[in-house]
Amino acid sequence: MSEFEDDYHFDTLAVRAGQVRTAEGEHCEPVFATSSYVFVSAAEAAARFSGEQSGNIYSRFTNPTVRTFEQRLAALEGAASCVATASGMSAILSTCLGLLKSGDHIVSSRSIFGSTTMLFTHYLAKFGIETSFVDLSNISDWTAAIRPETRLLFLETPSNPLTELADIGQLAALAHRHDCLLAVDNCFCTPALQQPISLGADIVIHSATKFLDGQGRCIGGAVLGAKDIVGEHIFGFLRTAGPAMSPFNAWVFLKGLETLSLRMKAHSANALALAQWLEQQSSVKRVFYPGLESHSQHQLAKRQQSGFGGLLSFELNGGIEAGWKLIDATRLISITANLGDTKSTITHPATTTHNRLTPQQREQAGIADGLIRVAVGLEDVEDLKNDLARGMV
Ligand SMILES: *Cc1c(COP(=O)(O)O)cnc(C)c1O
Numbered sequence: 177m178s179e180f181e182d183d184y185h186f187d188t189l190a191v192r193a194g195q196v197r198t199a200e201g202e203h204c205e206p207v208f209a210t211s212s213y214v215f216v217s218a219a220e221a222a223a224r225f226s227g228e229q230s231g232n233i234y235s236r237f238t239n240p241t242v243r244t245f246e247q248r249l250a251a252l253e254g255a256a257s258c259v260a261t262a263s264g265m266s267a268i269l270s271t272c273l274g275l276l277k278s279g280d281h282i283v284s285s286r287s288i289f290g291s292t293t294m295l296f297t298h299y300l301a302k303f304g305i306e307t308s309f310v311d312l313s314n315i316s317d318w319t320a321a322i323r324p325e326t327r328l329l330f331l332e333t334p335s336n337p338l339t340e341l342a343d344i345g346q347l348a349a350l351a352h353r354h355d356c357l358l359a360v361d362n363c364f365c366t367p368a369l370q371q372p373i374s375l376g377a378d379i380v381i382h383s384a385t386k387f388l389d390g391q392g393r394c395i396g397g398a399v400l401g402a403k404d405i406v407g408e409h410i411f412g413f414l415r416t417a418g419p420a421m422s423p424f425n426a427w428v429f430l431k432g433l434e435t436l437s438l439r440m441k442a443h444s445a446n447a448l449a450l451a452q453w454l455e456q457q458s459s460v461k462r463v464f465y466p467g468l469e470s471h472s473q474h475q476l477a478k479r480q481q482s483g484f485g486g487l488l489s490f491e492l493n494g495g496i497e498a499g500w501k502l503i504d505a506t507r508l509i510s511i512t513a514n515l516g517d518t519k520s521t522i523t524h525p526a527t528t529t530h531n532r533l534t535p536q537q538r539e540q541a542g543i544a545d546g547l548i549r550v551a552v553g554l555e556d557v558e559d560l561k562n563d564l565a566r567g568m569v
Contacts, residue, residue: 209423242260260426267382269419289363326354329359339471349376450557499547504567505566529549
């Protein structure tokens, strides 16, 4: 990041950081749709390939539109380095394969994205990288799981769908006492509401597909952190293995960053109003939202986050039958498992995102049969209340 950018506040960086205007004088960032780059001479080509001269060679390595997105997101997360990836999953894969080797060990929260669990247990395990899963909010569980060969601690906070939190500062201290790195998947808060690096985390991971885009258009991801970790090891893996972000997607995401903080404030306000209303409904047993006074980690959420986000869940008294009835009665909210969109979405976790767990595992994870998750969008909240009220018994 240049000194120029250091002087500005978050909202200014979100709109301006990373843009390099070309000789055409364009106001909006251009899309560089090019796979390769031309050199002025054989000597320049040689210098680029040897690394003696910095500059573009091929868009699997670097691309100006992708770089603008990377620099803008790095400025927002307070990171020295950022690499953009083809998806959130390839951001996690690139982090693991860039940093770990056979025999290394990961300690991960149990409450993480389903595909991440699958990546750890089915694929990394094939190459001798083992993962132990622990309770997100239980620090003694994390401490007990660390072994001499542990290299990485991995988590999402707040968790999905139950909005449990981890104390990032406390886990960073634990990681560093044991010479491990702490990686935080910051998908749900985004840097507009939570900046894990300022709390001590080493690596921040994003699925740009969610709130960074914010309008459900493109798949992408990013890894952020120190230059020697992200700029060398993770970028080294990415440029060789190839899960690079497309320039067009980078352009969509960098325009998304310009409205990120406005959107996250609006998502949070809608979600809080909806959560407070849900708490008053007789067919609702419990509401999970970090912004509610009744949330067991409300104080931690206030300390660690500058807003409570767009994700909430609630448990109905009536089990699966009541859950499906409520979902099927909606006319406005989209029935889809995606999140981080201007359009609100609704899911029944027990029969979709968590359907591979046994009933016993689901009970352990707190995924009740009557649990409903809503990713609250930017519609008028009165219309969202009416839509949910339709199917309540
Ligand atoms: C969606 C998601 C991912 C995966 O991102 P893709 O862009 O779908 O690959 C990873 N982590 C979290 C928390 C997610 O919600």
